[in-house]
Amino acid sequence: MTQADNTVQTRWAVLGPGAISRDFVAGLRASQHGVLHAVGSSSAERAGAFAAEYGAAASGTYDEILARDDVDAVYVGTVHTTHADLAVRALGAGKAVLCEKPASPTLQEVERILEVAARTQRPFLEAFKTRFGPFADALRELVAGGELGPLERVEGAFGFEAPTHEGRLFDPALAGGAILDVGCYPLALAIDLAAAAGQPIDAPDYRGFDAELVAGVDGWATAVIAFGTVTAEIATSVVEDLSDLAMLHFAEGDVLLPNAWGSRTESPSRIIVRRGAEERVIEVPVVQPMAAEADALSLALAEGRLEVPQMPWSHTRAAARVLTDWRAAALAG
Structure with missing residues (x-):
């Protein structure tokens, strides 16, 4: 360097x-x-x-x-x-x-x-x-701070309609399909926030998997997974546009993320916190996430560290464990 x-x-x-x-x-x-x-x-x-x-x-x-x-x-x-x-x-x-x-x-x-x-x-x-910048930091702080009580459920979907059913996304030999391509994003969010809530992420409890094969790969898929006391409900697709709204349900309120995944050039900036009849909007600065x-x-x-705190190796392992099992269930029909 x-x-x-x-x-x-x-x-x-x-x-x-x-x-x-x-x-x-x-x-x-x-x-x-x-x-x-x-x-x-x-x-x-x-x-x-x-x-x-x-x-x-x-x-x-x-x-x-x-x-x-x-x-x-x-x-x-x-x-x-x-x-x-x-x-x-x-x-x-x-x-x-x-x-x-x-x-x-x-x-x-x-x-x-x-x-x-x-x-x-x-x-x-x-x-x-999606792990980097003020938006991701604010979500971790909301969960860890306990303002809304314990985090109970994370709901998220990431899906789009591919223009054709050809190429990398629909090639089984290249590990195509929705789960690995975009389903990993709501999963990574759930893992991040479960860890911020102090819950174990290395022993997921699979509550249910579902999928439909398209051209030999998972065209769409859903999963319900528990990380300790935090349940994740995830949907993904490469054959259908899905809402990019994610929701976090706490014991004493909810958090809405209208643009949960942002883009390759801009991180999300808006967090809506609801507690009873009260609603407040948190606006955070946008960064170039890549x-x-x-x-x-x-x-x-430069600092001689092997890991980055926003995406430590334990989270990479946790995501890989679920993605491997979820995808195996989907391809098994």
Whole structure:
């Protein structure tokens, strides 16, 4: 890592020059501590084109980029099924890793990543952009503060109607489907808030799974899961638009999140708190969430930490456990 004006500066490489990586580069440009330095791909030609478009100094195959000593951190933006191998290779090469969610389609593969991160003493962060910024902080504070009594239930849905039933989303070989692509977001929210409420997240009680297969993948799915005394009711789809309103039910009131997931460029900003006949609106500042997660990893690297508090490894494990079991139930019919 380099120092400029006493500010941490991380030299990033993007692995996988696809659509999500373009959004990450936009976030990186808005970050305080990161700069795009290199691009890696299975195709050196594709990497070179992406690097030229976005002004990266270096490009090449994955192995060529990981062998460079002027890369501090990598962003893994490839398809789900390649995340684990690339993350492990990058960690083994001494790089910090920000891996797009889900870290991998199975808990076993996620454990493999975390074991290598611990052994190599390199930071690893699963890229749940919704975990970062004033909105996420305010929700944790509401839960932990006890203003509305104990948290009892989290309701959330994330779904959209894909224009076609082709490509990555509908390819079983690439771990397509709604659960891994967007169902992970309401799950990650439930895990975060259950933990903030002091409830265990490592022994989920599955109350019910349901799903419908489309082109061999979970086109839509629902889950009811208890984390201690907090119940999560989750829905997801890639064949139907679902409301992005999430609700938190407490013993003494409710919290409405009208735009729970935000976008790749702006975090949510509005929280509605209802207690009896009273209602108040909390407005929080908006951040560029992909910039925020990149900066969080940069600071972990600079400070010698392996984990980022907004998305610790225990939460990555908890999410992977549920996603693995939920998806297995869905594909089993």
